[in-house]
Amino acid sequence: MGGLSTPLCELLGIRHAILLAGMAGGPNTPELVAAVSRAGGLGVLGVSGTTADATADATRRAVALAGGAPVGVNVQLAPTTPATATRERMLEILAPFRAELGLPADPPPPPAPDPPLALLEAALEAGARVVTTWHDPAPSLAAARAAGAPLLAMTTSVPGALAAHRAGADAIIAQGAESGGHRSRFGPGAETQSETGTMALVPQVxxxxxxxxxxxxxxxxxDGRGIAAALLVGxxxxxxxxxxxxATESGVTDAYRAALRTTSPERTVVTDAVTGRPARWIRNRLVDALVEADAGTLGWGAQAALLADMRRAAAQQGRTDLMTMLAGQAAAIGAEPLPAEDIVHDLVAGTDAALAAVR
Ligand SMILES: Cc1cc2nc3c(=O)[nH]c(=O)nc-3n(C[C@H](O)[C@H](O)[C@H](O)COP(=O)(O)O)c2cc1C
Known part of the structure; x- marks a missing residue:
């Protein structure tokens, strides 16, 4: 039994206590999710921003490819927030970048996604067996319980962890400041929470x-060193x-992969200027321009919708200076394009080696 065989494995029905974080918007293809689950971890499909039909299809595909191993689903439950900038002002800031990408000055609105709970129910009906959440997990509890799926709630703070526990979460994902992606900030004092690093957060939670x-x-x-450290602090x-x-199965473009390899911690920034809620991004011309403009946003939901066609066009054109790329501070560690099953096996072996070195 290695160091990654913990009681959590029993709760989730997995062999190694490694989760693929739910990542919405394309990275977590059914192939990636299934590969992590086949390797003995838990692959988690990030389904936010899509439709119930697409969610059901992706879940069914991941479940089929996972060969009997469990697959999880992640939903983003944060409510929309009000605009703090006008659409005219935002379009003014974006105008030069939109022109460079060959896009019209004022984009038509993208199709609206289905509500998060409809996506969650579709995924559970299609065979997802574990639920992970971003933001206050309370609204998802009934669906998780009805499906008999453990609910894993992600939070950035001790008050958030206590609130999630009170709401019925079966496990807490403690999200440290180093993380890529959006902060799962909720609970008492959420708006004024300072950023706490993983090593400080985990033992306190x-x-x-x-x-x-x-x-x-x-x-x-x-890598295994980081996992061993996390296990040692609780x-x-x-x-x-x-x-x-x-991973070779991930849905990101080659340009995004290349950017990950060369990103240093200083080249990432936490800001709410891109989507209206704080997230860690790789800095580039677009992100820096939005941060520097300090102009507010159209709010969580509407701001991302305004940027949707730019996001697509920049990715298609390989324009890393204008793509919006979420990434954590450890991006450059192990950023080699390997099959996900190899990544999981390397992590398991690396963890055991790191634990052996300190014992
Ligand atoms: C590209 C990307 C997309 C993400 N999307 C989501 C998401 O949809 N839901 C969620 O709960 N967390 C999301 N996250 C945050 C992860 O759950 C996780 O907390 C984070 O990736 C951990 O830090 P790391 O990136 O340093 O491993 C995302 C992270 C990244 C890098």
């Missing part, structure tokens, strides 16, 4: 919960996002 539910570490972990498992972006 564990102590606050008194061992009642498992804690999973997320953020800045990209985590029963880990949830990795950025590392799996490099």
């Amino acid at each position: 564990r102590d606050a919960l008194g061992g009642t539910v498992p804690v999973i570490a997320s953020g800045g972990i990209a 985590a029963q498992g880990v949830s990795l996002g950025t590392l799996f972006l490099a």
Whole structure:
């Protein structure tokens, strides 16, 4: 039994306590999700921003490819936020970049996604067996319980962890400041929370919960050394996002992969200027321009919709200076394009080696 065989494995029905973090918007293809699950971890499909039909199709495909291993689903549950900038002002900031990409000055609105709970229900009906959440998990509890699926709630703070526990979460994902992606900030004082690193957050969340539910570490972990450290400070498992972006099965473009390899921690920034909620992005011309403009946003939901066609066009044209790329501070660690099953096996072996070195 290796170090990654923890009680969390029993709760989730997996062999190694490694989760592929739910990543919506393309990276987590059914192939990537299934490969992580086949390797003994938990592949989690990120379904936000899509439709119930597309979610059901992707889940069915992941479940079929996983060969009997469990597959999870991740939903983003944050409510929309009000605009703090006008559409005219935003279009003015974006105008030169839109012109460079050959896009019209004022984009038509993209099709509206289905509500998160409709996506969750579609995924559970299609065979997802574990639920992970971004933001206050309370609205998802009924669907998870009805499906008999454990609910894993991600939070950036001790008050958030206690709130998620009270709401019925079966495990807490402690998301440290190093993380790529959006901050799962909620609970008392959420708006003024400072950023806490994974190594400081995990033991404090564990102590606050008194061992009642498992804690999973997320953020800045990209090899066996990081996993061993997380286990030693009290985590029963880990949830990795950025590392799996490099996997051959991930849905990101080659340009995004190349950007990950050369990104240093200083080249990432946490800002709400891109989507209206704080997230860690790779800095480039577009992200820097939005940060520097300090103009507010159209709010969570509408801001991302405004940028949707730019996001697509920049990705198609390989324009890393204008793509919006989420990534954590450990992006450059292990950013080699390997099959996900090899990545999981390397992580398991690396964790055991790192644990052996300190014992
Ligand atoms: C590209 C990308 C997309 C993400 N999308 C989501 C998402 O849809 N839902 C979610 O709960 N977390 C999302 N996250 C955050 C992850 O759940 C996780 O906390 C983070 O990736 C961990 O840090 P790491 O990237 O350093 O491994 C995303 C992260 C990245 C890098």
